[in-house]
Amino acid sequence: MSNSLKTNSARLLLLISIIFSSPKIFIYNADILSYINIQFILIFALRISSPQTNFNHLWFLFLASLINDVLTGLTLGTSGLIFLTIHAVASFQASIKLRSIFLSEWFAFGVAMIFAYLILGIIDQIIGFDISYNKFLLNFLFTILAYPIFWYPITKLYA
């Protein structure tokens, strides 16, 4: 895949995941997609698999985060802080790795998620927004568990 195709398709993938993130897939009566944060996985995996994926010098990532805020009803800027945190951890991991070691990437993704959810938790405390901590925890765990499923095709296509 050529570099321009890689960067454009990466942007498109992220945008699609933000716009069309409401299909319902039920497993045992639970809407599974509400437990997995696909955007977090895409930002991390795309950046780490293909370091030239910088989302148009981060302008695209920033605009995508504003769209996500509007569509999910969050305070403007919230997704920006989270997306950029994940991108920063991925950039750091991409800069130190010599070769692709899945486990170290997975661990780094876990660290990125901890930072992201910490920011979310702090933001919720600041604006006094009630959140379901059980769903929050499940979302955190399921997103980390879902990472390998997305990692494999992304690495094959973008590395």
Add this chain to the structure above:
Amino acid sequence: MKFASSSNVDVKKKIIIFFIISLFIFIIDASNKKYFQPVRAVINDSVIYSINTVKLPFLFIADSSKSFFNLFQKDENSLKLDQFEGLKDKVEDLENKNLVLEKRIQYFQDIVREEKYNFPSQLAKTIIFKENIFNNMFVVNKGSLDGVKVGDPVIKNNVLVGKIIEANFKSSKAILLTNINSRVPVRIGSMKYNAILNGHESEKNNLKLTFLPKEYSFVGGEIIYTTSIDGIMPEGLIIGEIKLDKNKKFYIQPFYEVNKLDLVSIINLKKN
């Protein structure tokens, strides 16, 4: 944080710059400054309508393919099933209307009102529906220019489904009753217990009652309807009913169905 590659040195700076911009936007938006509200309304309206336009061809393709396949599959039984579904909807609507009228008659019998409230409503189309860990919310195509205000109740077939939390110029955001941040003053059954109906995190029983009187008891089938406290909600909008499970523990069954909220009505709360 250290970025080894020379091409990545620039990334560090940009991450910091955009992080500061995001933080700045967050602080302004969270502080709810009056001068930022029109800006936010414009951002919301433009994003919502652009996304909706982008989605349209995909939804059209999805709908067309569905109808195309239905063309081959449709037999007499499925036609009858369609009619049956339509009739079921009608019956549900009439039942709810009947319940509302019953409640209103009861209300007029019980209380002589000194104040009169007039609640005109307007039809709105749901253009975005989001259910995730942060929010159970939906966006409708009516905004402050159509007279929609924050706090206005949203109903479907005379059943309360949620309320407006943010009014942009040509669109509004509403939360469902099941949203964890939703609080509605209610009255329950013939005993007229007062309580607050909250959204709950549970997948199954996602509504709960708080501030119930200590001596409450439910037999099942009690209707829950809104009560007017300081005009926050109109009196007598039905919400759902109390049901008892196998262990005789009560839970709340809302009368609305989430997948049927494509068209809703917004009540304009106006005090005469």
